[in-house]
Amino acid sequence: MKRIWQKKHWWALVLVGAMLLAACGQPAAPAPAPAPASPPAQESENNDADQPGVASIAIAARAGAMADALKAVAAQYTQETGIDVQVNDMPYDNLKETIVLDVRNNSGAYDLVMMDDPWMPEFGQANLLANLDDYFTEGVDPDFVPTTINLSREPYGTGSLYALPLIGNVQMFFYREDLIEKYDLTPPENWDDVLAIAEVITREEPDTFGYALRGQRGNPIVSNYMPLFWAYGGRVLDENGVPQVNSEAGVKAMETYMKLKDLGPVGVEAFDSDQIATALTQGQAAMLVAWPSWVAMVDNEEDSLVAGKVAFAAVPGQVNESAAMIGNWLLGVPRTSSKIEAAVDFMKWVTSAEVQKEMAMIGGGVPTRRSVYQDPELIEKYRHYPAQLEALERSVARPRTPYWSQIEDVWGMYLSQILAGQVEIQEGLDRANEEIKNMLP
CATH class of the missing domain: 3.40.190.10 (Periplasmic binding protein-like II)
Known part of the structure; x- marks a missing residue:
């Protein structure tokens, strides 16, 4: 009974700390409507080698x-x-x-x-x-x-x-080195390893989940899911600019994402940065993908229960090697x-x-x-x-298209619906792919 209560209600007991992430974990602000590019402005006469007179x-x-x-x-x-x-x-x-x-x-x-x-x-x-x-x-x-x-x-x-x-x-993989050693495991090299380790920790550690993910709609779930998508060989757009988010790689990546959800806290469908940060620093999650700005918080001995216990690595691969954003x-x-x-x-x-x-x-x-x-x-x-x-x-760039923010919004909506069980994986990805295709020129 103690384990069930703690696993369902741990967030009511921990301090929810606010933190500022690097902008790559933030939604991009919509740009003004595209306008015809103006001709290049004439450079000032000051633009010589030394730019004299510039104050x-x-x-x-x-x-x-x-x-x-x-x-x-x-x-x-x-x-x-x-x-x-x-x-x-x-x-x-x-x-x-x-x-x-x-x-x-x-x-x-x-x-x-x-x-x-x-x-x-x-x-x-x-x-x-x-x-x-x-x-x-x-x-x-x-x-x-x-x-x-x-x-x-x-x-x-x-x-x-x-x-x-x-x-x-760049995204990095955070993991509880002390628990890896405790159960005679080795740090994960691919997402199959992550799942196996998460299962052991969730089963053996009464108060700790194996993994914590971001499920909130839009940028949070897209940025958290894309390392898996790339690791399984996924491409958002092919060489002709045609969307491929419903590919076999996309399905396999989402199947793994759903398994990771089951090895984490209840309610991850609404989780963003603050929630998984709290899970990590309060010892409630053993592994997750995060940004370098989190390291200082993890190692802060005054606020973190896992200071010195967390190790860092490149994000695991699968078909492809590490594919951090x-x-x-x-x-x-x-x-x-x-x-x-x-x-x-x-x-x-x-x-x-x-x-x-x-x-x-x-x-x-x-x-x-x-x-x-x-x-x-x-x-x-x-x-x-x-x-x-x-x-x-070993990192990967987001698709180099002016339409990325719109793609992210649509894709993130359907990924969130899939995670919440509102739509099946293939159906949700098919809908996302079709909407993305229709928005592109």
């Missing part, structure tokens, strides 16, 4: 720890160059619309903009950003993790460079800026290994360079860095 540059940034760290290091840049860096931080939901309207109105208010990486296809195709190829004639520093640079090009991976990766977020923040230059040279100079400076390390040390940076992840001082401070680098190197 300041303005950045549109995502509010929070990232913007705070950016402000801190920007002060150092001002001391070195005499150029004032104005960091204008704003909530996630307002940032995208602000950037789009600024360029389309040709106001030139911002010289640099932070962008959630799924925005890149839309921004690139709509001619909102300055092409940076001429500023990197010898190529981009190979110290950047290649997956992060791929996000900065349009078309993805092969096109012109429109940004540099500033924040290297990459969720970088990029730094680009609006084409309407009159200070492009100065903006590029700051962009190169702030993404340098030295400044990335400084941002990481003050808690507002997630590196995009291999050398920073391999820095002994940072590894001592952030024990998850080796696993995070592996996850980043």
Whole structure:
């Protein structure tokens, strides 16, 4: 009786902690209706090699720890160059619309903009950003993790460079190392292993579930399900842009997702970040997929019951190897800026290994360079860095289409219905695929 009561009502006993996730776990704000791209603005006469006379540059940034760290290091840049860096931080939901309207109105208010990486296809195709190829004639520093640079090009991976990766977020796999050792198990390499371990822990540990997943409609369930979808060989869109969410891989991934649901808390259909974070830190869940920003919370000895007991790894694979979702923040230059040279100079400076390390040390940076992840001082401070680098190197980008936010809404609605038992797996995925097909040009 004790076990049943605790497993059904544990959330009433634990402290529900609020936490701010990286934006990749947040729904993208809808962009204004597409408009014909304006012709490129004429560059200012100041855009020579040294950009003489530039007194300041303005950045549109995502509010929070990232913007705070950016402000801190920007002060150092001002001391070195005499150029004032104005960091204008704003909530996630307002940032995208602000950037789009600024360029389309040709106001030139911002010289640099932070962008959630799924925005890149839309921004690139709509001619909102300055092409940076001429500023990197010898190529981009190979110290950047290649997956992060791929996000900065349009078309993805092969096109012109429109940004540099500033924040290297990527999903990671969190697991209770103490319980793995207790039952003489080995860390999972694929999702079959995850299921087997979750079954053992759920059966043997009275107060701990084997796994916790996000089931809330929209972005939460899509971002949590996609690593399985990719691991089983799924593709959202094929090479011709035709949706494939109802493929055999999609069905198998969802079957596994449903099994994981049965090995987790009751009510996961409504779970988002706060609920599974609480499950992990209060010792109620043994495994889950989460973002690097969670590590500090897990290791906080004052609030976490599992400090020092959780290990980190790249997300398990299946047919394909690890398929974690990459969720970088990029730094680009609006084409309407009159200070492009100065903006590029700051962009190169702030993404340098030295400044990335400084941002990481003050808690507002997630590196995009291999050398920073391999820095002994940072590894001592952030024990998850080796696993995070592996996850980043083996990560997968969300579909590079301007229609991603609409696809995510539809897909997430049907995945949630399937998880809640309102529709069978194949039927729900078929409906999702048909609606996605109808919305695409």
